Amino acid sequence: MDEKSKIRVVVITGLSGAGKSQAVRALEDLGFFCVDNLPPNLLPKFGELVVQSKGKIRKIALVIDIRGGEFFASINDGMESLRGLGIDLEVLFLEASDETLIRRFKESRRRHPLSESGRISEGIKLERKMLSHLRGAANKVIDTSDLSASQLKNQVIEQFGQEEQSNQLQVTVMSFGYKYGIPRDADLLVDVRFLPNPYYIPELRALTGNDEPVQSYVMQSPISKVFLRKYYSLLRFLIPRYIKEGKTHLVVGIGCTGGQHRSVTLTNRLAAALAKQEIVITVKHRDITKDRKGDERP
Incomplete structure (x- = not known):
């Protein structure tokens, strides 16, 4: 696959409440084809469909997180399948401090997806453990604790907005x-x-x-x-x-x-x-x- 037709996939993952929705909207504004909450076990099939598009879809953002439930464990195999197809895969990991995440959940009155007891802190602790391997493998980690939505958008645009720099450190x-x-x-x-x-x-x-x-x-x-x-x-x-x-x-x-x-x-x-x-x-x-x-x- 030549550079002109290179397919670029950004996997957005990270902690619940850290700003994945804002990040994917920023990439959508940049012309990325975006899919939210894609089950990881569908990554191989999704990659095949993208390759078969023959260049019609070249920039893709996928939000994949613990909402995938039992399928989440297959995310590593799924990402490797994309790389095996010659796809340029990057991982963007979003996180924030426990205090910030707890505040955001309370303000939105949402329940943490991993908090069986109802305690937000327990859900955050478990999620950090589940995602630790992804954080270590991420190409870019953004701590959103002190960022507004617009500041996060600017950081995402700064990182992914210039395609000609995508292969540069x-x-x-x-x-x-x-x-x-x-x-x-x-x-x-x-x-x-x-x-x-x-x-x-x-x-x-x-x-x-x-x-x-x-x-x-x-x-x-x-x-x-x-x-x-x-x-x-x-x-x-x-x-x-x-x-x-x-x-x-x-x-x-x-x-x-x-x-x-x-x-x-x-x-x-x-x-x-x-x-x-x-x-x-x-x-x-x-x-x-x-x-x-x-x-x-x-």
């Missing part, structure tokens, strides 16, 4: 503050709280790592320069191997205490270095606008 370098929690969708995490902290310089305290004075302060330390060089070297070693494994999106999290000074500086520098390697780079500063009254501390 897209790298998101994200700064964050540990006091606001670790980003759940990060593939790699590094803690840069060992670097000099601009917070203790009065004239730098109100600035961020996007400002040149903060950047200069952080990067004047030999330790910062050595760290940047070594971590960049590590990523250059890892990225080709992720590509060979079939990974299409990598999230690198760089954290300091508040996510406004050191992590932002290193995120910007690392992203700029990686961009020279013809890698699709996205820079995100998760906590840069958070309230600074909590005071950053080492």
Whole structure:
């Protein structure tokens, strides 16, 4: 099958209440042929029908989750059958924190599909266990805990909207503050709280790592320069191997205490270095606008 007629299938899965419906609607807007709640044991037949369409259906999004009941166990075999037909298969996994999921279920007054006792937390715990293998195999994991519906849509469009980039590894370098929690969708995490902290310089305290004075302060330390060089070297070693494994999106999290000074500086520098390697780079500063009254501390 040549690249022009390549069939692309995105399997959307993840936790109940994490936003699969919003994600599939975003892909539908992008021109994907979408099927919700397809039983996994029908994947081989579905793949055959798509191939027989001879290019009429090339972009497909399938929502498959634990609603498949007893058929859900066959999802791995079903996905392998699609790959065996030469179909380009990607897995998008959506998740959120327990607190967020519980709140969403209570607001919607829906019952969790795995909660026999009626306790939402029990259903979530069981579902995480059932889906753990899929999360590990996912090409892209999105934590929707702090995302609005429109923000989730934007992330899906960013990931899947440019077909010409579908075979490239897209790298998101994200700064964050540990006091606001670790980003759940990060593939790699590094803690840069060992670097000099601009917070203790009065004239730098109100600035961020996007400002040149903060950047200069952080990067004047030999330790910062050595760290940047070594971590960049590590990523250059890892990225080709992720590509060979079939990974299409990598999230690198760089954290300091508040996510406004050191992590932002290193995120910007690392992203700029990686961009020279013809890698699709996205820079995100998760906590840069958070309230600074909590005071950053080492």
